[in-house]
Amino acid sequence: xxxxxxxxxxxxxxxxxxxxxxxxxxxxxxxxxxxxxxxxxxxxxxxxxxxxxxxxxxxxxxxxxxxxxxxxxxxxxxxxxxxxxxxxxxxxxxxxxxxxxxxxxxxxxxxxxxxxxxxxxxxxxxxxxxxxxxxxxxxxxxxxxxxxxxxxxxxxxxxxxxxxxxxxxxxxxxxxxxxxxxxxxxxxxxxxxxxxxxxxxxxxxxxxxxxxxxxxxxxxxxxxxxxxxxxxxxxxxxxxxxxxxxxxxxxxxxxxxxxxxxxxxxxxxxxxxxxxxxxxxxxxxxxxxxxxxxxxxxxxxxxxxxxxxxxxxxxxxxxxxxxxxxxxxxxxxxxxxxxxxxxxxxxxxxxxxxxxxxxxxxxxxxxxxxxxxxxxxxxxxxxxxxxxxxxxxxxxxxxxxxxxxxxxxxxxxxxxxxxxxxxxxxxxxxxxxxxxxxxxxxxxxxxxxxxxxxxxxxxxxxxxxxxxxxxxxxx
Amino acid sequence: xxxxxxxxxxxxxxxxxxxxxxxxxxxxxxxxxxxxxxxxxxxxxxxxxxxxxxxxxxxxxxxxxxxxxxxxxxxxxxxxxxxxxxxxxxxxxxxxxxxxxxxxxxxxxxxxxxxxxxxxxxxxxxxxxxxxxxxxxxxxxxxxxxxxxxxxxxxxxxxxxxxxxxxxxxxxxxxxxxxxxxxxxxxxxxxxxxxxxxxxxxxxxxxxxxxxxxxxxxxxxxxxxxxxxxxxxxxxxxxxxxxxxxxxxxxxxxxxxxxxxxxxxxxxxxxxxxxxxxxxxxxxxxxxxxxxxxxxxxxxxxxxxxxxxxxxxxxxxxxxxxxxxxxxxxxxxxxxxxxxxxxxxxxxxxxxxxxxxxxxxxxxxxxxxxxxxxxxxxxxxxxxxxxxxxxxxxxxxxxxxxxxxx
Ligand SMILES: Cc1cc2nc3c(=O)[nH]c(=O)nc-3n(C[C@H](O)[C@H](O)[C@H](O)COP(=O)(O)OP(=O)(O)OC[C@H]3O[C@@H](n4cnc5c(N)ncnc54)[C@H](O)[C@@H]3O)c2cc1C
Numbered sequence: 001x002x003x004x005x006x007x008x009x010x011x012x013x014x015x016x017x018x019x020x021x022x023x024x025x026x027x028x029x030x031x032x033x034x035x036x037x038x039x040x041x042x043x044x045x046x047x048x049x050x051x052x053x054x055x056x057x058x059x060x061x062x063x064x065x066x067x068x069x070x071x072x073x074x075x076x077x078x079x080x081x082x083x084x085x086x087x088x089x090x091x092x093x094x095x096x097x098x099x100x101x102x103x104x105x106x107x108x109x110x111x112x113x114x115x116x117x118x119x120x121x122x123x124x125x126x127x128x129x130x131x132x133x134x135x136x137x138x139x140x141x142x143x144x145x146x147x148x149x150x151x152x153x154x155x156x157x158x159x160x161x162x163x164x165x166x167x168x169x170x171x172x173x174x175x176x177x178x179x180x181x182x183x184x185x186x187x188x189x190x191x192x193x194x195x196x197x198x199x200x201x202x203x204x205x206x207x208x209x210x211x212x213x214x215x216x217x218x219x220x221x222x223x224x225x226x227x228x229x230x231x232x233x234x235x236x237x238x239x240x241x242x243x244x245x246x247x248x249x250x251x252x253x254x255x256x257x258x259x260x261x262x263x264x265x266x267x268x269x270x271x272x273x274x275x276x277x278x279x280x281x282x283x284x285x286x287x288x289x290x291x292x293x294x295x296x297x298x299x300x301x302x303x304x305x306x307x308x309x310x311x312x313x314x315x316x317x318x319x320x321x322x323x324x325x326x327x328x329x330x331x332x333x334x335x336x337x338x339x340x341x342x343x344x345x346x347x348x349x350x351x352x353x354x355x356x357x358x359x360x361x362x363x364x365x366x367x368x369x370x371x372x373x374x375x376x377x378x379x380x381x382x383x384x385x386x387x388x389x390x391x392x393x394x395x396x397x398x399x400x401x402x403x404x405x406x407x408x409x410x411x412x413x414x415x416x417x418x419x420x421x422x423x424x425x426x427x428x429x430x431x432x433x434x435x436x437x438x439x440x441x442x443x444x445x446x447x448x449x450x451x452x453x454x455x456x457x458x459x460x461x462x463x464x465x466x467x468x469x470x471x472x473x474x475x
Numbered sequence: 476x477x478x479x480x481x482x483x484x485x486x487x488x489x490x491x492x493x494x495x496x497x498x499x500x501x502x503x504x505x506x507x508x509x510x511x512x513x514x515x516x517x518x519x520x521x522x523x524x525x526x527x528x529x530x531x532x533x534x535x536x537x538x539x540x541x542x543x544x545x546x547x548x549x550x551x552x553x554x555x556x557x558x559x560x561x562x563x564x565x566x567x568x569x570x571x572x573x574x575x576x577x578x579x580x581x582x583x584x585x586x587x588x589x590x591x592x593x594x595x596x597x598x599x600x601x602x603x604x605x606x607x608x609x610x611x612x613x614x615x616x617x618x619x620x621x622x623x624x625x626x627x628x629x630x631x632x633x634x635x636x637x638x639x640x641x642x643x644x645x646x647x648x649x650x651x652x653x654x655x656x657x658x659x660x661x662x663x664x665x666x667x668x669x670x671x672x673x674x675x676x677x678x679x680x681x682x683x684x685x686x687x688x689x690x691x692x693x694x695x696x697x698x699x700x701x702x703x704x705x706x707x708x709x710x711x712x713x714x715x716x717x718x719x720x721x722x723x724x725x726x727x728x729x730x731x732x733x734x735x736x737x738x739x740x741x742x743x744x745x746x747x748x749x750x751x752x753x754x755x756x757x758x759x760x761x762x763x764x765x766x767x768x769x770x771x772x773x774x775x776x777x778x779x780x781x782x783x784x785x786x787x788x789x790x791x792x793x794x795x796x797x798x799x800x801x802x803x804x805x806x807x808x809x810x811x812x813x814x815x816x817x818x819x820x821x822x823x824x825x826x827x828x829x830x831x832x833x834x835x836x837x838x839x840x841x842x843x844x845x846x847x848x849x850x851x852x853x854x855x856x857x858x859x860x861x862x863x864x865x866x867x868x869x870x871x872x873x874x875x876x877x878x879x880x881x
Pocket of ligand 1: 034035070071072073074075076077078080081082093113134135136137140141142143144145146147148149150151152153154199200201203204205206326415416452
């Protein structure tokens with residue numbers, strides 16, 4: 001360290017302006033955690049750079065002072081990725097939120113990292129284009145966060161996740177250089193793939209170029225209710241097995257359905273143990289037939305009822321229900337903890353049974369609302385008492401669920417990332433050699449170890465001070 | 476200039492053997508070249524002298540194939556013919572170069588080979604879920620996994636796709652496979668000029684018929700537009716009818732609708748740009764294939780300038796352009812080696828002004844320097860070098876074939 005941390009804050013205030021450097025503890029509270037509810041840590045400071053040059057200046061100042069830095073978008077991440085560990089500062093990018101250009105002819109948009117996901121599709125809509133990856137948090141989360149987590153969403157089953165849509169980024173490297181990292185089609189290594197999903201540990205993205213697609217000509221949305229999740233899961237496998245690639249294939253169990261009814265009065269078939277939301281999109285020719293095929297498969301697998309949402313208003317209602325599912329859960333329990341695991345989709349019945357067993361054994365309630373077509377589960381553990389014993393139980397139940405995902409040949413995370421939350425769990429999925437390979441990359445890219453440290457790779461217990469807590473479910 | 480391929484071949488039968496052989500090679504300071512069946516070995520710049528070949532030929536075992544999950548984990552040495560047959564038995568396919576029977580899966584992935592239906596199904600990077608790789612010091616590691624959605628850890632598999640074997644050897648990969656569509660048809664339309672064919676392609680792109688390929692073919696015969704459609708009977712019939720109608724309005728001179736068999740024949744031709752643009756039946760004339768990539772709106776400009784350059788030089792030329800992907804392939808053939816080389820250089824220079832242009836096939840005289848083949852190092856070159864330094868600090872696998880001499 002060549003200067004004291006206070007000297008760092010003073011120099012940042014000089015460079016960015018005093019109003020762009022937050023140090024008041026009451027203001028830092030907001031930046032203690034992200035959307036995950038289990039941990040928090042107070043950053044040393046929060047800075048709001050206005051552009052690439054200022055981000056680079058911040059990174060250089062941090063390097064010169066040996067202080068860690070972490071990028072932050074909207075803070076909706078669910079794995080603690082945007083938490084500033086090691087006494088670091090938060091580089092808040094949510095004010096860098098300009099759409100720099102929409103190129104209609106070449107179907108791409110160039111945006112600053114703080115642009116909200118939905119804002120891109122909104123800006124592109126009048127050209128008949130949209131940005132395909134659609135996390136449920138899309139009204140809030142930023143493109144920078146999406147790139148960092150390789151975020152997906154309900155419609156990524158057909159349209160792909162973030163990495164399939166990023167054409168280029170501007171990066172401030174962990175050593176403070178500004179580099180334009182070019183599309184997957186320029187000759188050389190696919191560094192965009194490496195950066196997408198690297199959770200901000202390989203640099204700060206200050207500009208993103210993404211591909212836009214034509215808005216599909218037609219959409220068919222079906223809501224099928226089943227007596228139980230097993231039969232709904234079998235229908236999922238059968239739909240995929242029949243060669244149908246729906247745009248979205250989402251499942252909600254009875255707890256979620258009940259919560260949506262209680263919270264918002266959505267009227268679903270009341271005897272349903274599980275609901276499948278299946279959406280097909282694409283050219284009109286053949287689309288009715290595809291929807292009819294889906295409905296037939298659902299009925300053949302014991303669906304109680306298959307409804308179609310025919311008007312735009314009906315479709316919007318169904319999707320609102322899906323996207324408000326977590327919010328509704330917040331009304332039936334004071335707290336919840338969402339897990340994110342992946343399994344081969346044919347193992348869904350086995351996995352969902354396991355989730356119920358784990359919850360029962362710990363005396364906890366659990367709700368499931370997830371991307372069934374991808375085998376991407378989001379078991380949501382509900383609890384009311386915010387005490388240490390309950391928290392320990394909740395975390396243990398979550399860990400057991402993850403272990404089973406790994407046992408079934410799946411993954412620890414499908415879209416929420418490793419962050420700080422699953423860092424140590426990486427050792428469940430990966431051998432020491434596997435982790436060694438990743439460490440070689442991160443050591444080469446972040447030789448100073450100051451770029452979002454303490455994320456992604458396991459450090460062994462006890463290296464980082466975290467204060468676990470549960471927060472009021474707010475979303 | 477004439478660099479011989481060594482007789483020493485390291486040919487492991489599994490990952491443990493691969494690790495052992497690589498450790499042995501490392502302790503002897505050997506420089507290695509990764510090879511599958513060698514069908515793509517002539518791509519890239521001429522390799523520097525290497526001491527041994529690291530062959531994946533015996534690494535072709537199927538680890539797990541779960542048709543219900545649409546996933547496959549397989550050794551990279553598996554031949555494409557065996558791979559395609561395996562999937563066909565279960566009514567599935569890997570859309571990457573689905574009609575190609577030569578070469579290995581590892582070779583296809585390491586060179587990020589283009590296939591005709593990439594527009595519809597994605598490029599090699601889009602279908603790779605996980606990998607097991609061997610680094611030069613014998614470290615064998617897996618990254619990502621076997622499931623279709625996964626963000627655990629760095630995306631090393633995609634990093635190795637298209638790396639030309641310069642970072643490490645891909646031993647095994649997990650892939651996303653797909654049900655074979657019920658119908659796979661195509662249409663061919665003729666045009667008076669390349670400009671018309673490109674305009675027709677643009678009309679199709681403005682529609683919403685989701686073709687799986689849109690290729691503008693030029694050179695050998697009158698300019699043509701080739702369109703492909705996959706899916707159910709109804710989908711394919713309706714979309715083809717609409718797309719063809721849009722393309723016809725540009726003033727087409729002829730139309731041929733291809734059924735599944737004829738379409739398969741066309742796809743076989745277009746799946747491998749090098750074989751397509753340098754047809755073997757025209758004798759072993761020296762040839763060059765240039766691949767251009769960039770913004771779709773710039774493709775037409777490059778293509779017409781390149782065709783004009785070839786014509787001026789009296790060099791035979793064929794082209795296959797994929798406007799929706801921002802991709803163009805140009806094949807040049809001729810007996811006058813000097814004219815051929817000069818034209819190739821001109822076409823590359825034109826392409827590199829606004830976009831990237833690389834050589835997919837060329838005589839040795841054009842492949843001497845990495846910069847000739849790949850163009851100048853890109854803006855993020857320093858990050859590539861850093862990545863190579865991380866995974867292969869001794870540059871064991873960097874035989875000079877790749878960008879910047881990696
Ligand atoms: C209700 C709810 C629903 C959700 N639904 C989904 C879903 O359907 N699919 C899904 O994938 N996720 C979902 N998420 C998770 C979350 O919204 C995504 O991970 C999102 O991409 C995070 O974006 P953010 O801007 O909030 O990032 P933040 O939380 O601010 O940061 C996330 C990570 O990105 C890094 N980062 C942020 N900006 C940059 C940058 N410019 N450069 C480098 N690194 C950066 C941070 O350091 C951190 O590691 C949901 C979250 C909530 C709360």
